Amino acid sequence: MEKLLEIKNLCTHFDSRNGCVNAVCNVNMDIHRRQIVGLIGETGCGKSVLGQSVLKLLPKNACITGKILFEGKDILKMSVKELRAVRGHRIAFICQNPAEALNPLMKNGTQIMESVRINQALSKKECRKTSIDLLSILGFSEPKAIMHKYPNELSGGMKQRVLAAMGMSGYPSLLIADEPTKGLDAIKRRQVIATIRKFTETTGCAVLIITHDLKFASVICDTIAVMYAGEIVETGDVETLFNDPKHPYLMALIKSQPCKGLNVLNGTVCSLIDLPSNCRFFDRCSYAAGICKDQHPDLLTLNEAHRVRCLKYV
Numbered sequence: 001m002e003k004l005l006e007i008k009n010l011c012t013h014f015d016s017r018n019g020c021v022n023a024v025c026n027v028n029m030d031i032h033r034r035q036i037v038g039l040i041g042e043t044g045c046g047k048s049v050l051g052q053s054v055l056k057l058l059p060k061n062a063c064i065t066g067k068i069l070f071e072g073k074d075i076l077k078m079s080v081k082e083l084r085a086v087r088g089h090r091i092a093f094i095c096q097n098p099a100e101a102l103n104p105l106m107k108n109g110t111q112i113m114e115s116v117r118i119n120q121a122l123s124k125k126e127c128r129k130t131s132i133d134l135l136s137i138l139g140f141s142e143p144k145a146i147m148h149k150y151p152n153e154l155s156g157g158m159k160q161r162v163l164a165a166m167g168m169s170g171y172p173s174l175l176i177a178d179e180p181t182k183g184l185d186a187i188k189r190r191q192v193i194a195t196i197r198k199f200t201e202t203t204g205c206a207v208l209i210i211t212h213d214l215k216f217a218s219v220i221c222d223t224i225a226v227m228y229a230g231e232i233v234e235t236g237d238v239e240t241l242f243n244d245p246k247h248p249y250l251m252a253l254i255k256s257q258p259c260k261g262l263n264v265l266n267g268t269v270c271s272l273i274d275l276p277s278n279c280r281f282f283d284r285c286s287y288a289a290g291i292c293k294d295q296h297p298d299l300l301t302l303n304e305a306h307r308v309r310c311l312k313y314v
């Protein structure tokens with residue numbers, strides 16, 4: 001499969017009053033065309049910052065280094081004009097806070113039609129039809145009624161689907177969806193899964209899904225990257241990772257899923273400001289050995305499809 005996105009040695013840090021926050025540390029990741037890739041990990045581990053770094057959607061106090069090659073071209077080196085052509089057209093981003101992304105003073109329909117118009121040379125009537133079609137693909141049973149409503153008249157999940165319609169209107173080759181199932185019940189979650197699948201199958205779009213929801217990730221993704229304290233600690237295809245997890249953190253996450261009994265992981269993540277020079281999971285690891293106290297593990301290749309950052313396997 002052809003590589004669509006190649007992230008190389010990506011580091012993102014923020015200058016803050018309390019010091020430098022190392023949100024993303026030396027991340028390498030490939031996304032191929034049509035692939036659905038999951039990014040999972042606890043709150044605050046850097047998932048959203050990684051997703052936002054791809055489109056340089058970060059505040060001024062952020063510093064991004066490394067390479068983000070999209071269709072062979074480095075996003076970090078693009079001019080404002082080139083970046084604008086990529087954002088929302090070639091790469092769509094569905095953010096975690098849909099309430100902030102929609103204009104509360106404009107009807108949903110106006111906002112969706114506007115993004116269809118920017119992306120496709122269509123008449124107003126055709127834009128309207130495309131918008132309604134997109135809303136029904138996204139599982140709205142009464143798309144026309146949604147067009148006439150304002151964002152505040154919709155639930156959080158509905159707003160997210162309106163945003164998804166806007167993101168998909170340009171038929172992007174990559175969709176980055178941050179917590180697309182947040183706050184949704186099981187039925188709506190299944191709808192999101194069906195929608196994303198249908199969208200990738202019909203348009204060939206690749207998807208990066210950022211989520212806390214392990215069950216959701218295991219059902220929809222082809223491959224998964226597990227993040228811990230700013231680093232990728234394990235990557236592999238979905239079956240391998242869920243049937244044969246290697247990193248003690250992923251093992252604990254799988255055990256703590258509600259369906260496996262609540263086996264909550266003890267302790268808290270280390271601060272991203274004062275990062276330890278040894279293994280970042282050391283304090284919480286039930287397998288920690290002497291070496292883990294002194295060394296920082298590299299990402300080790302177990303086989304082409306499975307990598308792990310743990311000294312247990314060195």
Ligand SMILES: Nc1ncnc2c1ncn2[C@@H]1O[C@H](COP(=O)(O)OP(=O)(O)OP(=O)(O)O)[C@@H](O)[C@H]1O
Binds near residue numbers: 041042059096
């Ligand atoms: N503008 C900023 N300035 C300083 N620190 C920031 C900024 N934005 C994010 N951070 C910090 O970066 C770290 C990673 O945040 P991020 O939002 O990526 O976490 P996440 O994994 O997406 O968590 P969640 O699952 O809760 O969404 C956090 O410690 C956060 O406080």
Ligand code: NI
Binds near residue numbers: 047048049096178
């Ligand atoms: Ni997030």
